[in-house]
Amino acid sequence: MRAGARADRRVQRASMADVARLAGVSSQTVSRVSNGYSGVTEETRRQVLAAMKELGYRPNSAARALKRGEFRTIGVITFSLATTGNVRTLEAIATSAAQEGYAVTLLPVAVPTQDEVRGAFSRLGELAVDAVIVIMEVHLLDAATVSLPPGVQVVVADSDAGDRYSVVDTDQAGGTRAAVRHLLDLGHRTVWHLAGPEESFAAQRRADAWRATLTDADRTPPPLVRGDWSAESGYRAGLRLAEEADCTAVFAANDQMALGLLRALHERGRKVPEDVSVIGFDDIPEAGSFLPPLTTVHQDFAEVGRRCVEGVLRQMREDVTEPGTTLVPTRLVLRGSTAPPPARLRAGGAG
Amino acid sequence: MRAGARADRRVQRASMADVARLAGVSSQTVSRVSNGYSGVTEETRRQVLAAMKELGYRPNSAARALKRGEFRTIGVITFSLATTGNVRTLEAIATSAAQEGYAVTLLPVAVPTQDEVRGAFSRLGELAVDAVIVIMEVHLLDAATVSLPPGVQVVVADSDAGDRYSVVDTDQAGGTRAAVRHLLDLGHRTVWHLAGPEESFAAQRRADAWRATLTDADRTPPPLVRGDWSAESGYRAGLRLAEEADCTAVFAANDQMALGLLRALHERGRKVPEDVSVIGFDDIPEAGSFLPPLTTVHQDFAEVGRRCVEGVLRQMREDVTEPGTTLVPTRLVLRGSTAPPPARLRAGGAG
DNA sequence: CCACCGGATGTTTACGTAAACATAACACCC
DNA sequence: GGGTGTTATGTTTACGTAAACATCCGGTGG
The missing domain is CATH 3.40.50.2300 (Response regulator)
Structure with missing residues (x-):
């Protein structure tokens, strides 16, 4: 019964193979169309697209992430959304990330203790994120980063520690x-x-x-x-x-x-x-x-969020950490x- | 060069196979330990855990999601985080979801037009989410749901349409x-x-x-x-x-x-x-x-968020949609x- | 006229995990 | 003491995608 329910839920999604079969091409060609590669005849492309539409095909992001080694997702760790600043920053982060084709995963930290933060970071290790933006006082973060999976870049908003992390902050x-x-x-x-x-x-x-x-x-x-x-x-x-x-x-x-x-x-x-x-x-x-x-x-705040995303994506692309602080000006x-x-x-x- | 950078970034993570090799067991045994299955000797478990620690092993969520067919992630679609209510609800959703072992992915909708909402939903199709919570007026949603991948459950907060969706709202x-x-x-x-x-x-x-x-x-x-x-x-x-x-x-x-x-x-x-x-x-x-x-x-709002998560998870488990409205009481x-x-x-x- | 080129497409393989199945070791019972 | 469970562990396979490599084909130049 339980197994049945799960199976039912999986009936759903058509895979590349299904599309390929319907379109009469190989699944690799479907992949090429799906990722916008050149080297596919306009005629073939049309057929593939038609088959996709008919089957309601959506790429499976898990398989894609597994293959590519990236999730196109940014994790945001923040302690409470109670303060206006955090929320507005988060909103800007989400918007900017979306424009770059990245999703944002929220990691709430219940209480701002080192233990909690460390917990959030270690959960992060098995979470589907390529990079992390931390909106939080950095001293809580210190003991935590050690457990960050290597290769995951971090940008910190609203903190100091520009010597160790890339920090974006209001002036x-x-x-x-x-x-x-x-x-x-x-x-x-x-x-x-x-x-x-x-x-x-x-x-x-x-x-x-x-x-x-x-x-x-x-x-x-x-x-x-x-x-x-x-x-x-x-x-x-x-x-x-x-x-x-x-x-x-x-x-x-x-x-x-x-x-x-x-x-x-x-x-x-x-x-x-x-x-x-x-x-x-x-x-x-x-x-x-x-x-x-x-x-x-x-x-x-919008600018702070925007620069956080920009910074973290740049770090990812170039595979470097860029300690230093970026200041966003204020206005009286x-x-x-x-x-x-x-x-x-x-x-x-x-x- | 570019390939080099990408390869560098992938050097990172140890896989189950690596852990298995170090611990002198099969990768399946590592999997069992990783998922807390019974049927593993205390002795073996210790060895595996030690190997995991030494290698800094973290399960790869993409592979896990691909295999299991679920992401353990809930998508939240909301139009702007400008209003207190939305934010507080979102926060509660994130917290409740975390308790249930689910992450929350944020899907901001820039302007609340049907086109934008439809766009968000179609992006959703290829996004790593098992279910969706919508914090939004439902009339914007109407034309959009059609493009929802089948099998993805929806709960709506702050709206009507209890006849078609499961709705949680303040009284x-x-x-x-x-x-x-x-x-x-x-x-x-x-x-x-x-x-x-x-x-x-x-x-x-x-x-x-x-x-x-x-x-x-x-x-x-x-x-x-x-x-x-x-x-x-x-x-x-x-x-x-x-x-x-x-x-x-x-x-x-x-x-x-x-x-x-x-x-x-x-x-x-x-x-x-x-x-x-x-x-x-x-x-x-x-x-x-x-x-x-x-x-x-x-x-x-906390209660609204909590019930949204509860509802959407129940729908997922039982693989049914449960139209109807849940009212959360207020207090003068x-x-x-x-x-x-x-x-x-x-x-x-x-x- | 044939070797070669390059564009379009197909085939193979691997990503890391976990279910399903297989095996091995051991205890127990008549 | 040989069949029968039971428990611990190993082996095979598949999830859906995309890179790498292979093939096919029409056209071109020596």
Whole structure:
């Protein structure tokens, strides 16, 4: 019975041999037509195509992969699709890959522990992929790569380790600098920072750049406030920041936290942007509809995804790893959440 | 040269034969160990495992798929990952599939036209998938399925057509009813509806349920206002609704539009929830951080994804299509955006 | 006129795995 | 003690494709 069911399921697909028989040619000729080789008479080609159509022939990708030694598939390892950035990057990867004739296989990692990541990588070993793109902090990856089947190329998005891997990333430092400078140019004495979680490389990078930009401008960085990317954590941080009388400008490490921040400031009666300026990072589609509309750093996730695919395919073709980091530029989007500080707290004023 | 590079890339992987040779057994015994069959001495098994480890052996999934006639992969067709719902569903699908030992291949459809969808399906034919889950309006799918290779099972999320396909969907009607009733129970005379785009089945369903709930309660449904799911469209709609003096309650078809709506009402000086109550749909993670925190209908996307996988795997095993719709219940999440209407506009009051 | 060329097509083989079948070794029972 | 299972292992074969090699054929040039 069970065997019967399985057999039923296999009744399906016509093979090259079937097509060949119907078209009255050899299966090799069918193969040639199927792969668009030259050296087939137009007449023969037509007959073969007709036979294919009649039988509903589809090449068997398993056999093809076995023969060719490649799957035309890219594996994407990512920890959760909860963050906008990962999702948008993934989407771009899938689109770019499709254009190149590659499929994308998703490898979710439940919890971002080394064990889990290692597990994902080892499953990968027996998975039908030719290359891997990792959207993840690289430190989780370190112990894992050893188990990567040799010959499988890797590109990492959203991480550091450009010394060992090919990395594609948003220009975190550039975006941060633009954001902080914008606030300083408006006359704020300094800028507070609502950072992402410690274990995030992107968060780290943004925090570093924030500090550096202030130092370069001879300003004293206020104590760093930490969130976990969520709006809720932004809200909690905002409640604290609202108590800081001299806090007139906050750079939030992402838009979600900025949203929570806006809510907290509103509840505490601190007007944005009159009393406090807020700037975010990401430019999620909703950012323009916040109260007030959020000034933020736009990330070009599509470009990140595109370059990941491009890089990994190039590495495959040339059979080399290309350590190094590719930076994708950002763009500051000015909306309604930033303004000069109240006159008495302006830079160069009293104090 | 090119051939050389390809050969290099193939140097890699050890095959069963290699392992067998090293372990001093037949390759069939290696196969048995690899697939966890009984009938292998503990002693032999150890030797084989040792040989596998030494050679870094990984089963070749192409050969395995060719032999077994299945890929252990599920294809997911979706139009854009721009909406929270699709993404969350996809994530749940990937997770559930992984638990069942299945991988997930992503098939992005650039633009939701029939041609594009048909293209995706025909690519699917030669793709390494055993079954397909479609997250998409089904009317786009209609002309497409014909080209599905026979034997490939389909489950559709977020659509109708339960008569032809196995469909898993959120209980749109139930969620809507709960939302509208909640507002009526608070004393609102009627509830306005900010609907999603016409071509969306979910939007249609929510609009129908909204109308039906009002009618059942002997209320007159106000004219329907349409958006396109985006916060921006919610804002534009909000500007119009703010002019309607007797509009005290709005049910928005998703949280993003509710966000734009909140902004518009705020700008026009209509206080939420004192003057106008707003309720959303989805319960995106940020909803609790809106101004004010948004009362909304929580969708259990994880459950939708889980049931999609479960359903498609069952269909595969039993080799049957199971038309019908599975509804996943919703939950009303009460936050700060709903309240009784101003006294003069209360139901049962003057008017 | 025949050897040779090159284009169109056919035949053989191998990719790595696992089912089906074959064999070998050993225990058990009457 | 020879038939009869039972268990562990080996051998053969086929999955569908495509590279490599073989063949066939009409045309061309010496």
